[in-house]
Amino acid sequence: MLKDTFLSALAVITVCPYRAASIRISGGTTMSAPVVGMMYEGWHGPAVAGLESPDNSLTVEDVLRSNGSYSMADMAKGINFSLSSNFYFHKQPLDGFYCIYRKRDNEIIGPIPDCANITGTLTRHARMLVGAGVDFIVADSTNFYMQGPSADVIQQRPFEVVLEEWLKLRKQGIKTPQATIWQNVQKSSANLWESFVDIYKNPAYSDLIYKDQATGKPVFFVTSDPDPGIVSKIEAEGFAVVVMWALRNNFANGEWAFFSPCLDATTGGFTTSISSDPQIKCNQHTTSNSSIGARGTAITVSPSYQLSYSALPYRASGKYGGLTLQRQFETAFSQRDNLDYLMVGTFNEHIAQPQHNPFNPPDTAAIAMGMENDAARSELWVDMYGDGITRDLEPTTADKGALWALFLSCMKVFKSPTAKCSDHPAEPCCDMQNSNASDVNPYATWVNIFSLYLPQDEDFLLTHDTRERASLLSHGWKEYCTPFGGALEFCAAPTSVPADRTVVQRVGGTLPAVFMNKTWGAVHNVQETPLDYSRSPFVTYAKALRPGDSVPLVRCITSGGQHFFARSEECMQLGKAESTLGYVSSHRSSTTPRSLRLCATAGAVGTRRYYHSLDAECADVMLDYLGFVH
Secondary structure, eight states: HHIIIIIOSSSOOOOTTTTEEEEGGGGGOOEOOOOOEEOOOOOOHHHHBBBBBBBOOOOHHHHHHHTSSOOOHHHTTBOOOHHHHHHHEOOOOOTOOOOOOOOOOTOOSSSSSSOHHHHEEEOOOOOOHHHTOEEEEEEEOOOOOSSSHHIIIIHHHHHHHHHHHHHHHTTTOOOOOOEEEEEEHHHHHHHTHHHHHHHHHGGTTTBBBOOOTOOBEEEEEESOOHHHHHHHHHHHOOOOEEEEEEOOGGGTTTESSSSEEEEOOOOOOOOOOOOOTTSSOOOOOOEOEEEESSOOOEEEESSSSSSSTTSSTTSOOOOGGGGGHHHHHHHHHGGGOOSSSEEEOOOOOOOOOOOOOOOOTTTTGGGGOOOOOOOTTTOSSSSSSSSTBOOOSSBTTTTTTTTHHHHHHHHHHTTTSSSSSOOOTTSSSGGOOOSOGSSSSSGOOOEEEEEEEEETTTEEEEEHHHHHHHHHHTOOEEEEOOSSOOOOOOOBSSSSSSSOHHHHHHTTSSOOOHHIIIIIIHHHOOOOSOOOGGGGGGGESSOOOOSSSEEEEEEEEEESSOEEESSSSSSSSSSEEEEEEEEEEEESSSOEEEEEEEEOSSSSSGOOEEEEEESSSOSEEEEEEEEEOO
């Protein structure tokens, strides 16, 4: 979990249709098919125990979709925080809230009640994972490094229960994935790893613990910067130790990533920009020189990833209706014949704890997107935000299994002999490259909207055309930038210039050292930017959605030369249409969390100046509330 490294330690605690033993590549050569691992979480026990009424519990996604009808305080009313360890569900699994903790047979009482229907849950998960072609899970045990009740509830015992239940399934002839652990061993005093070594050595689980095909060794994942002494002790047990973390450029040193950002083509830096243009690739890094695999290679794909706080604009990619997963798989397809491993993240994280805001709340630039009027708007979230900004693939009540279906499609292509979309034009995973534009999923097709203004004329303009943007900037126009960076296609505010010039100064001057050093990353295209985050750039749909789901974003111009936008080419009878920039969602969600308003200065129609406002009331007069954008 990034919350541990970048922010703070946890405050509390069937037969597979796509599986292939080998694949045939050019020249008739046969090679081992890449082995597929997936991140897996078993830590939901406290969160489920804390739900006062699971059938009527709110999630963060519910709060966002209510557009103010519900608040985070309403959600909190349904949580017993003495049991939940301050965990909040961001979305609800399609089959209902679940957990997999239960006390051991020799324990009279556990820290929390035993979870319900564990066998049903783990049978369902095994069938889904095997059916998708997942060979092994990587159970997350990174929040705690010391043995104890909290570590037992959310890390050790759930791993044991997975093995117990899947061993029973295997005895019944039901296929399951194998399993590995991912343990925090950064401190020399750590001892929780010893418990997992003992589990690995249990003869009953010999066939369940995943062993690397090249070395024959059980694989034991550890976090970044592991204690060398502990690594030596684990290796002395005959295990292969693999370092895995994220946002570190140690791929050539054999380090794996549990998520891997796309790369900016200009700088090579991490970016949350995800393009619908098939010519603009994701190109996430590939691991080489790994201690496992015949070639020592691995690549990671995920439906989203974050650079820091997922709740802040462009600090996470988000799912973009499946586009992120498609672009990441596109890289995996191109590398498939040289890969030993495909790492997928994540199956089922679902929960998170709100994190301290390092800025100066309640500044509007540092609030959780879509929470503009919520009293808890200054609380931030790291690993996920609702259902639209999450690395999880397990079906939810929000997505109805759409992302899992897309994952199955991508896995079908990945496991095929060629792993080329040109050979699978009908697969949803490949629809970005479909020559028939009508076949492309409009919910995964997006466009960047840049925000510019001409100071001397007080004219504010939105554009999706990068050439127009460049031309305007060369002719005296200025640009509103993102306050936090991340999406490198947008300009970013600098980190230190006069206080009356930048959004970053507005949120607390020079950023806190921990944020600058560990989560900011490279800032590209830095510019001075006006003091108004609400007028910053945004991302919206490039195509019309189903009827009732979107409205056009039409750029208009008055007879006096003032630009504005409207929801139709009638332009509110204030001017004429220039172009359609995209389509604005009619519904707030974590995919499109930010409200978009058309605002105007006070006064007679002929003297007004028009501008947009994101997640904030208009400073002057609101003319229209168009909907919601990313």
